[in-house]
Amino acid sequence: MGTSAEEQGFLDPENLSGWRDRPPVDLRTDVAHSARIYDYLLGGKDNFPADRAAAEQAIALYPPVLTAAREARRFLVRSTRFMAEAGIRQFLDIGTGIPTSPNLHEVAQAVAQDSRVVYVDNDPLVLAHARALLTSTPEGKTAYIDADLRQPERILNSPELLDTLDLSRPVGLSLLAIMHFVTDEEDPAGIIATLVDALPVGSYVAVTHATSDFFPPELAAAGEDLYRSRGINFILRKKEQVLRLFGDLELVEPGLVVSHRWRPDGRSADVPDHEVFNYAGVGRKN
Numbered sequence: 001m002g003t004s005a006e007e008q009g010f011l012d013p014e015n016l017s018g019w020r021d022r023p024p025v026d027l028r029t030d031v032a033h034s035a036r037i038y039d040y041l042l043g044g045k046d047n048f049p050a051d052r053a054a055a056e057q058a059i060a061l062y063p064p065v066l067t068a069a070r071e072a073r074r075f076l077v078r079s080t081r082f083m084a085e086a087g088i089r090q091f092l093d094i095g096t097g098i099p100t101s102p103n104l105h106e107v108a109q110a111v112a113q114d115s116r117v118v119y120v121d122n123d124p125l126v127l128a129h130a131r132a133l134l135t136s137t138p139e140g141k142t143a144y145i146d147a148d149l150r151q152p153e154r155i156l157n158s159p160e161l162l163d164t165l166d167l168s169r170p171v172g173l174s175l176l177a178i179m180h181f182v183t184d185e186e187d188p189a190g191i192i193a194t195l196v197d198a199l200p201v202g203s204y205v206a207v208t209h210a211t212s213d214f215f216p217p218e219l220a221a222a223g224e225d226l227y228r229s230r231g232i233n234f235i236l237r238k239k240e241q242v243l244r245l246f247g248d249l250e251l252v253e254p255g256l257v258v259s260h261r262w263r264p265d266g267r268s269a270d271v272p273d274h275e276v277f278n279y280a281g282v283g284r285k286n
């Protein structure tokens with residue numbers, strides 16, 4: 001960050017091609033945002049004092065959150081590569097986060113250069129950085145939608161999505177480290193079902209979700225409160241609850257496991273499950 005407009009909490013996306021009609025983005029730097037807390041945990045620079053305070057409180061509460069964030073990103077790489085190697089050439093990534101190398105399109109396009117990726121997030125800073133996500137191989141394509149997961153029809157009907165993805169062909173839907181921000185009242189399983197209904201047979205859905213399974217109740221409650229006290233819903237769910245989010249999808253091997261156990265590449269073999277505390281799975285629509 002660094003321009004005076006950014007320091008004031010506003011960023012005019014005037015210089016982003018195709019964004020000229022949009023109003024200035026209000027970054028609300030005075031309150032913590034989940035995208036920026038996560039960016040700080042990953043060692044990124046796109047965060048503000050309110051985000052850093054929240055992240056430091058999380059680290060003090062449970063230092064392995066740093067391991068969990070790193071492993072979440074590694075799962076993004078492995079699951080995207082898996083879907084690309086299974087033949088998927090179109091991806092929909094909802095809850096993209098602030099650009100972090102490698103971004104999902106870079107992983108997919110390393111397998112197949114013609115991969116097409118639609119990114120979706122509702123955070124103003126992710127919007128402001130969208131240009132970094134809109135790089136693509138000439139053979140492929142990327143697009144960004146400023147939208148909310150809790151309005152799945154809006155995402156599915158958006159011109160950017162329909163211009164980029166052919167919904168008659170299989171899609172890899174990534175919902176990584178986002179479903180735990182959706183409350184039961186907001187019907188996370190129903191949201192996923194709406195998205196899956198719009199995709200053809202042969203599509204895949206990758207999900208990671210934070211869990212309370214490895215924590216004493218007081219620690220789990222303190223973790224949820226840390227976000228809730230800042231106006232962010234955060235729900236640590238049990239394995240059974242996360243499993244239900246997949247609905248009728250068939251989980252590919254090894255099923256729903258702690259994320260570093262999902263088709264591991266050997267780099268995280270010694271990490272105990274409680275340090276990662278995120279379940280990960282990939283479902284296939286049959």
Ligand SMILES: C[S@@+](CC[C@H](N)C(=O)[O-])C[C@H]1O[C@@H](n2cnc3c(N)ncnc32)[C@H](O)[C@@H]1O
Nearest residue numbers: 035038095096097121122123148149176177181
């Ligand atoms: C913890 S980050 C995960 C980033 C990335 N998916 C990953 O796993 O590395 C969660 C992201 O989801 C976004 N998010 C949270 N709730 C959302 C919602 N209702 N609609 C769209 N994006 C949302 C946040 O802005 C943030 O960028």
